[in-house]
Every structure is written in structure tokens, then in C-alpha cells.
Amino acid sequence: MTIAIGTELPELTIEATPTFVISTALATRDFQDVHHDRDAAVSRGSKDIFVNILTDTGLVQRFVTDWAGPEALVRSIRIRLGVPCYAYDVLTFTGHVTAVDGDDAEIAVTAKGSLGDHVTGTVRVTLPGAGS
Amino acid sequence: MIDVEEAARRIAAKGESRPRLARDPVNQAMVNNWVEALGDANPVYTDPEFAASSVHGGLVAPPAMAQVWSMNGLHGQRAADDPLGAMMSILDEAGYTSVVATNSEQTYHRYLRPGEHVSSSIRLEDVTGPKRTALGEGWFVTTRTTWRVGDEVVAEMVFRVLKFSPAARRETVPDAGAVLRPVISRDTEFFWEGTRKGELRIQRWGDVLRHPPGPLPPDGDLTAEPDYVVAEGTGAVYSYLVHHHPQVPGKKLPFVVALVELAEGVRVLGELVDTDPEDVHIGLPVEVTFLRVDDELTLPAWKVRA
Numbered sequence: 001m002t003i004a005i006g007t008e009l010p011e012l013t014i015e016a017t018p019t020f021v022i023s024t025a026l027a028t029r030d031f032q033d034v035h036h037d038r039d040a041a042v043s044r045g046s047k048d049i050f051v052n053i054l055t056d057t058g059l060v061q062r063f064v065t066d067w068a069g070p071e072a073l074v075r076s077i078r079i080r081l082g083v084p085c086y087a088y089d090v091l092t093f094t095g096h097v098t099a100v101d102g103d104d105a106e107i108a109v110t111a112k113g114s115l116g117d118h119v120t121g122t123v124r125v126t127l128p129g130a131g132s
Numbered sequence: 133m134i135d136v137e138e139a140a141r142r143i144a145a146k147g148e149s150r151p152r153l154a155r156d157p158v159n160q161a162m163v164n165n166w167v168e169a170l171g172d173a174n175p176v177y178t179d180p181e182f183a184a185s186s187v188h189g190g191l192v193a194p195p196a197m198a199q200v201w202s203m204n205g206l207h208g209q210r211a212a213d214d215p216l217g218a219m220m221s222i223l224d225e226a227g228y229t230s231v232v233a234t235n236s237e238q239t240y241h242r243y244l245r246p247g248e249h250v251s252s253s254i255r256l257e258d259v260t261g262p263k264r265t266a267l268g269e270g271w272f273v274t275t276r277t278t279w280r281v282g283d284e285v286v287a288e289m290v291f292r293v294l295k296f297s298p299a300a301r302r303e304t305v306p307d308a309g310a311v312l313r314p315v316i317s318r319d320t321e322f323f324w325e326g327t328r329k330g331e332l333r334i335q336r337w338g339d340v341l342r343h344p345p346g347p348l349p350p351d352g353d354l355t356a357e358p359d360y361v362v363a364e365g366t367g368a369v370y371s372y373l374v375h376h377h378p379q380v381p382g383k384k385l386p387f388v389v390a391l392v393e394l395a396e397g398v399r400v401l402g403e404l405v406d407t408d409p410e411d412v413h414i415g416l417p418v419e420v421t422f423l424r425v426d427d428e429l430t431l432p433a434w435k436v437r438a
Binding site: 020023027028029030054060061062066070071074077128 | 162165166168169170171172173174175176182186187194195196197199200203205206232233234235236237238239240243
């Protein structure tokens with residue numbers, strides 16, 4: 001594939017149903033109660049259970065490789081955590097290429113929910129053959 | 133008094149925690165659970181044939197699972213020499229009891245394959261503070277986790293949390309001792325004496341009313357002496373504001389402050405009590421009420437006229 005600075009990635013939307021929040025928390029082996037027990041989450045001052053950080057990193061990776069393809073090598077995922085993503089919210093991932101150097105590219109990613117920016121970050125990938 | 137910076141230096145000086153072996157080697161079952169939950173359809177993680185012909189030459193684990201392998205699990209506990217745990221305890225003791233993660237920066241040196249067994253160790257990189265943040269005063273604590281297979285570093289993570297004291301967000305309970313007290317002077321003494329007796333007194337110079345009371349009549353006549361009238365205590369909201377922030381000692385937020393034009397023609401400020409801010413509007417008929425703080429001080433305030 002050919003890529004250039006400014007190339008937009010196709011949007012990804014994730015419906016953060018309670019099932020999604022819980023199954024991803026457990027699949028990432030994160031057993032903190034705020035990710036699976038609404039009563040516990042509310043008693044700790046949250047509105048509901050919410051998506052955990054390991055899942056955020058995983059979703060950012062998926063968003064980029066869904067576009068870049070299975071041959072893309074993910075080198076780093078740097079995320080800044082914003083507002084929580086509570087159960088029943090919908091996350092929309094958007095991103096664009098910010099730097100290209102040979103086969104290497106850098107992509108800026110934002111995941112927005114109803115409360116605002118949930119995650120903003122940068123992913124570095126190597127796309128074999130992209131630079132040739 | 134706990135010296136946070138000194139404690140941070142002591143913990144950082146210990147360097148990396150002892151490598152802790154993950155519960156399980158990298159394995160297909162956990163990868164399958166992960167890609168299923170996250171909806172990741174990349175075949176290099178699950179399709180042996182596709183993976184064999186890919187750049188990887190075989191199945192690999194999603195790089196973003198690096199941290200998953202070393203999670204402590206349902207009944208897991210931090211290692212005794214985990215510097216993040218140690219730093220959290222110090223900050224808990226220092227009164228910074230709440231925590232929120234702010235940054236996660238993972239670097240993958242290579243993809244992991246099923247069967248590889250990673251270990252993780254953590255070092256304390258930086259403690260910065262105290263900083264004022266929207267959540268309260270706190271310290272940014274940065275750690276670096278290194279994952280290894282044998283001696284080979286395969287992935288790293290810089291992780292930052294804000295450990296903060298949520299004190300500023302606590303609701304202030306009404307407390308008479310915390311009320312902001314007015315300065316009472318010779319010129320205003322009669323007014324506060326009035327409020328103590330349930331009278332709203334307005335300064336009068338001849339036939340001119342003046343509020344707030346001052347030392348001179350509006351015409352500047354130095355020989356004039358004032359007296360006062362007791363207002364009827366009814367009027368209408370001339371202007372108002374709803375105070376949301378910052379906290380005011382002795383007040384529950386939000387509250388309404390109204391400038392009320394009295395029947396006598398002068399305007400007097402006071403809190404408009406027992407009213408939903410949504411229901412306040414200019415022209416709203418109000419009457420005076422008196423809020424006794426203590427023997428010395430009674431504040432005039434407004435309530436909606438029935």
C-alpha cells in the first residue's frame with residue numbers, strides 16, 4: 001500500500017456494551033471490580049463500569065492494523081487517557097498519518113465517546129513495502 | 133510530614149524489581165479470548181496457514197497483549213518489591229489517596245510467539261509534584277515495565293499515574309464558623325444592628341436614601357448627619373448570578389446571589405435562598421429574610437415572595 005502524510009484511516013466505532021466492557025477486561029486479565037461490577041463502580045464514584053486501559057491499547061492497535069493490514073508490524077502504542085468510557089457509550093476511532101520514513105509510519109489516533117476524548121495517542125508501524 | 137521526594141529517591145535507587153515470570157507462557161487460548169473480545173480479525177494471530185506465509189512465518193501474539201501476560205490475575209498481589217506499590221503507599225500516607233492513570237506508552241521490540249514465557253520487572257522512573265490539577269493536588273508517578281524472554285528485552289512500557297488528594301472536590305458542609313464576615317464600621321453599624329433585630333435598615337440623608345451606606349451623602353455635604361428608615365423588605369430581582377465555582381466557605385454550591393430593587397427604590401445584594409437557580413429571573417418578586425449566623429452577625433437574604 002502507499003501512504004502519505006495526511007492519509008485518513010477508516011473510522012472504527014465500538015459499542016461499549018456491558019458485555020464488551022466485561023469480556024475485554026477479563027480477556028486482558030484485569031479483574032478490578034470497576035470493570036465488571038456496576039454497584040462497586042458506582043460506590044467508587046463512577047457512573048457505571050468502564051473500559052480498562054489494556055483494552056484501550058488493544059483497540060488502538062486493532063484500529064491501525066484493520067487499516068494497515070495483517071503484514072503491518074506495530075512498533076509502539078503511546079496513549080494519553082482522557083474521559084472514561086462507561087458502559088453503553090460508543091467510541092469512535094479516527095486517525096491520520098503524521099509522518100512517513102521509508103517503510104515506517106506514524107499515525108495519530110483519537111477515540112471519542114459521548115463525554116469527549118477518551119484516548120489520544122500515537123502509533124508507530126512498519127509497513128513492509130510501503131516505502132519502495 | 134512525609135518527604136515524598138526523599139521517599140521517591142529511595143525507591144528509585146533500588147532499581148528494577150526482581151523479574152516476575154508470567155503465570156502462563158504465551159498461548160493460543162488467551163490470544164483467542166483476546167481477539168474475540170476486542171473484535172480483532174488479524175489472521176496472523178489465529179490462522180496458522182496465513183501466519184506461516186506472512187512476514188512472521190508463523191502465529192504470533194498481538195503486541196498489545198504484552199501486559200496481559202504479566203497481569204497479576206484475580207487473586208494476584210503486587211510483588212513485595214514492586215516500586216509502584218511502594219510509591220502508592222507513601223502517597224496514600226501523605227494524603228494523596230486517589231489515583232488515575234494518565235499515560236501508557238508501550239514499545240514492542242518484537243512479536244511474541246506461542247510457547248515463549250515472559251517475565252516482567254518494574255522500575256520507578258520519576259515522581260513529580262505536588263501539582264495542582266483539575267482533580268486536586270497530586271503527584272505524577274512514572275514507572276517503566278520491561279518484559280523479557282530470558283535476558284532479551286521484548287517490550288517496554290512507560291506508565292504514568294496521577295496520585296491525588298480529592299479534598300478540593302469534597303462538598304463543604306454549612307458551618308457558621310466558616311462564613312465570610314463583613315467588616316462593620318461606624319458607617320455600617322446601624323445596618324448590622326438592624327439585621328440582628330430583623331430590620332432591613334436603609335441609610336437616609338435628608339430625603340435621599342443611600343445603599344450601601346457610606347460616610348457622606350451623595351452631594352458631599354460634610355456637615356450632614358444620616359439617619360435610617362426601616363424598609364418594607366419587598367422588591368424584585370434587578371439582576372442575579374448563579375455561583376458554581378469556586379467553593380465559598382459555609383456555602384453549598386451552586387447558590388444564587390440577587391441584586392434586589394426595593395419598593396423604596398434602592399438596590400440591595402443578598403443570597404436568594406431556597407430557590408432552584410433555574411427558576412430565578414429578572415423581575416421575580418422577593419422579600420427579605422434574615423439568616424442568623426451567631427450573636428454578632430445576621431445576614432440579610434432574599435426568598436421568593438409567595
